Each structure stands twice: as structure tokens, then as C-alpha cells.
Amino acid sequence: xxxxxxVYRVLLLSIQPQIHTxxxxxxxxxxxxxxxxxxxxxxxxxxxxTLILLRINRKTAWPVTIAYIFIVLYFTLLVRSxxxxxxxxxxxxxxxRNAIGWSDGWFTVVDRSNLYAxxxxxxxxxxxxxxxxxLVKFARRWFIILPMGLLGSLVIELAQLIxxxxxxxxxxxxxxxxxxxxxxxxxxxxxxxG
Numbered sequence: 001x002x003x004x005x006x007v008y009r010v011l012l013l014s015i016q017p018q019i020h021t022x023x024x025x026x027x028x029x030x031x032x033x034x035x036x037x038x039x040x041x042x043x044x045x046x047x048x049x050t051l052i053l054l055r056i057n058r059k060t061a062w063p064v065t066i067a068y069i070f071i072v073l074y075f076t077l078l079v080r081s082x083x084x085x086x087x088x089x090x091x092x093x094x095x096x097r098n099a100i101g102w103s104d105g106w107f108t109v110v111d112r113s114n115l116y117a118x119x120x121x122x123x124x125x126x127x128x129x130x131x132x133x134x135l136v137k138f139a140r141r142w143f144i145i146l147p148m149g150l151l152g153s154l155v156i157e158l159a160q161l162i163x164x165x166x167x168x169x170x171x172x173x174x175x176x177x178x179x180x181x182x183x184x185x186x187x188x189x190x191x192x193x194g
Contacts, residue, residue: 039120040119076159077163090170093174095171125175126180128148130184146177149176152180
């Protein structure tokens with residue numbers, strides 16, 4: 001276990017600055033001062049790239065899935081530093097209310113960073129929704145993707161809570177699960193063969 005921790009720390013410390021530079025610098029100019037905006041743009045790019053790869057050749061599903069798992073771990077745990085305390089947000093739709101308001105019959109953006117976080121959480125699990133049924137035959141039904149998306153999101157939220165690298169947010173569970181369902185819809189429309 002100690003060897004694993006040493007290897008993990010060496011790898012993390014050596015590649016994290018390069019990954020951060022590769023991922024953020026090209027899009028930072030589009031969303032200056034907004035990490036959430038960069039994550040949204042990167043997520044959309046990853047989704048489009050993986051869908052093209054999967055349409056061309058289904059054999060790319062495993063390498064794409066490995067890259068997806070690494071990206072999810074990077075954005076949800078590795079890039080974050082540990083906080084001083086464990087934070088939980090258990091009020092459903094609070095992040096949504098903080099991001100979007102209603103004024104004079106129109107939706108308004110209340111807090112752009114919360115809106116970016118909400119969109120990023122939906123986008124984060126879209127690949128889950130089309131990669132899982134591409135790889136595993138039993139997961140080709142929406143009623144399998146729904147609990148699997150919720151379970152995957154719950155694992156991430158609990159890991160963030162335990163490691164203090166983020167907070168446990170019920171709205172993240174909702175957004176991630178919706179993203180998995182959206183990904184499944186993409187699978188049914190563009191990737192399923194039959």
C-alpha cells in the first residue's frame with residue numbers, strides 16, 4: 001500500500017501541471033477567470049470526440065472508457081485540494097435555485113459559477129450513459145442506466161466527502177443521473193444498432 005501511495009504521489013505531482021496546462025490553457029481565453037466554463041467546453045469536446053470515435057469503430061469503446069474514468073477522477077478528486085472539513089449539501093435543487101432564478105416571466109442567471117457547475121455535472125455523466133451500454137449488453141435499457149448513473153455519482157460524492165475534496169451535494173446526484181439518462185438517449189439515437 002505504501003508503494004502504491006508513493007507511485008500515486010509521484011505520478012500526480014509530475015503529470016498534474018502538464019494535464020492542467022493541456023486541458024485549461026486553450027479554453028481559458030474563452031472563459032477568463034471561470035474554471036467551470038472551461039470544464040463545460042472541455043466536456044462538450046470530449047463528448048463529441050468520443051461519439052465520433054465510437055461511430056467510426058466500436059473497438060475504441062474500452063480505450064475511450066479508460067480515458068473517461070481518468071478524466072472523471074481528475075476533475076472530481078485529483079485536481080482538488082483537501083479542505084478542512086466535510087461539507088454536505090442535502091437540500092434538493094438548492095444549486096439549481098442558486099444558479100437560475102425567475103424574474104418577470106423569464107429565467108435569469110443568478111450565479112454563473114453555480115450554473116457552470118450544474119451544466120458540468122450533467123455533461124460529466126453523458127459519456128457514462130452511452131459508454132456503459134456500448135460495453136455491457138445488460139445495460140442497454142434505461143431502467144438499468146438510471147440506477148447505475150445514480151450509483152456512479154454516489155460513489156464520487158462519497159469519495160469527495162471522505163477525502164474532503166469537494167462536498168457531498170444532492171444536486172450533483174440529480175444532475176449526474178440526468179446526464180447518464182441523456183447519454184443513454186444519445187446511445188439509442190446514434191450508437192445502438194438495432
